[in-house]
Amino acid sequence: MSFEIPGVLWRRDPQVAEMPLVFDSPHSGSTYPEDFRYSCPFEALRTAEDAYVDELYGAAPALGATLIGAVFPRSYLDPNRSVDDIDSALIDGIWPTPLMPSHKTRSGLGLVRRVVRPGIQVYDRKLSVDELLARLERCHAPYHRVLDEACQRTHRKFGVVWHVNCHSMPSHRKGKKGGHCADFVLGDRDGTTCEPEFTDFVTRELRGRGYTVRVNEVYKGVEIVKRQGQPAVQRHSLQIEVDRALYMNQKTHEKTSSFDSLQADITGLIEALKRFATARLEERRVETV
Numbered sequence: 606m607s608f609e610i611p612g613v614l615w616r617r618d619p620q621v622a623e624m625p626l627v628f629d630s631p632h633s634g635s636t637y638p639e640d641f642r643y644s645c646p647f648e649a650l651r652t653a654e655d656a657y658v659d660e661l662y663g664a665a666p667a668l669g670a671t672l673i674g675a676v677f678p679r680s681y682l683d684p685n686r687s688v689d690d691i692d693s694a695l696i697d698g699i700w701p702t703p704l705m706p707s708h709k710t711r712s713g714l715g716l717v718r719r720v721v722r723p724g725i726q727v728y729d730r731k732l733s734v735d736e737l738l739a740r741l742e743r744c745h746a747p748y749h750r751v752l753d754e755a756c757q758r759t760h761r762k763f764g765v766v767w768h769v770n771c772h773s774m775p776s777h778r779k780g781k782k783g784g785h786c787a788d789f790v791l792g793d794r795d796g797t798t799c800e801p802e803f804t805d806f807v808t809r810e811l812r813g814r815g816y817t818v819r820v821n822e823v824y825k826g827v828e829i830v831k832r833q834g835q836p837a838v839q840r841h842s843l844q845i846e847v848d849r850a851l852y853m854n855q856k857t858h859e860k861t862s863s864f865d866s867l868q869a870d871i872t873g874l875i876e877a878l879k880r881f882a883t884a885r886l887e888e889r890r891v892e893t894v
């Protein structure tokens with residue numbers, strides 16, 4: 606069974622025996638709503654997409670996991686930000702509740718982006734309170750509701766859930782030194798959103814496939830893993846960022862010939878996570894007998 610809210614999100618349910626594994630791709634949406642009314646070049650806007658990340662993890666339902674993807678683009682509204690993470694300079698009017706702008710918002714990359722990247726403004730106007738509230742109601746609330754429900758339902762059924770929040774990051778390989786310079790960056794907010802065994806397992810699996818991996822460097826995880834991760838009650842949430850240079854041309858947004866091999870390795874990672882979860886469920890079963 607699967608579920609869809611047109612223009613907002615889809616959920617693909619397990620096609621074989623269910624595992625306590627939930628994946629979500631909040632930034633791969635590329636259906637631009639008519640009421641967006643941006644003023645920057647469309648190509649600049651597209652650089653905010655984590656393009657094709659939902660496809661990279663597309664094997665998850667066939668392996669017993671739930672996969673959720675956003676359809677709306679991240680530049681329209683970012684589900685990986687909290688609802689009060691808004692830049693008041695962007696609002697035409699008085700916001701009805703207190704705002705808590707994070708450092709991301711201060712650099713223009715909050716819940717609703719002010720800039721695509723430094724120097725490129727998304728809008729040549731302010732956004733009305735009603736317009737912003739409508740985006741929250743139409744996109745942010747259902748995305749979190751569907752993800753919350755999937756993780757809660759799985760946790761009720763198995764007593765544990767491992768959630769993977771899937772992203773891609775612009776490549777800085779040829780750019781400045783001191784960037785992430787890794788194929789994958791894992792983020793568990795410094796060990797607070799999942800058990801260390803989960804982060805270590807994914808690190809080892811990816812390194813075993815020949816990739817470079819860093820943990821909690823630059824990309825530590827933001828709102829989604831913060832909301833889902835409660836390791837003390839067996840709710841584990843890990844953010845995975847993959848370097849876009851491994852699968853796409855960052856100028857044309859087209860997949861490169863290496864897409865298939867990366868996708869195969871990520872399918873291998875999901876298979877490994879299935880073995881990880883199976884072994885952990887067995888341990889728990891033995892402990893409770």
Ligand SMILES: [Zn+2]
Nearest residue numbers: 632655772773
């Ligand atoms: Zn992302």
